Amino acid sequence: MKPNDLTESQRIIGLIETGTASRSDVDFLLIHLREDLREGDPVKDIAHCIAHSKRDRGYTYKYVEDFVNKVIEWIQSGGRLVVKVLFPLDDVIEQLVKDLEAQGLTVQRDAFHQQSLLLCSRLGEILDGVTLKLANTHVIECVFDTASNNASPNFNVRFRGLEHGGALRVYQNTALAFPVFLNNDGRH
16 A cells, blocks of 8 residues: 555544544545455455446355355255355454554554444445346346345345245245345344
8 A cells, every 4th residue: 555545544444443434435445455455355355346336256246146046046945045144244344454454554443343333334335236247047136235225235136037936936026135244143
């Protein structure tokens, strides 16, 4: 990160810690961190969503593609469906703290973690409207959503051709939503 970006990033960390950071503040932080993060880092994958609103690769894409395929199999054949959250919020926040500290930035961990609702909201705003171009023929659309129903961030999958499912009938153009950010205790 360039020196002036480090200075601005430190200012934004302070805004997060006090609960006053805007979406554009978090955007700035993620965009400037992105190039220095390793592949597989959930923070990097979220940052990619700022730059690319139509995704066809990456951790998020792979997770959702695999998950949707499991949902379709469950709809058709029954059995047990386990829903694991895409990004455990505490893990994402902890990784963001580590990524910021790796840049030499100072983070008050407790204050940062206490703003999990703010960060969940801002990250949801960042992901809102990002489309995943899934190849499965039973999927009409997969898009991240928060704005339409003021819900916690979720990915919304619209299906086709599953009217004769064994465990569940999903009629043409029906959407199912699944959480993006939750903690292990189910809160966001």
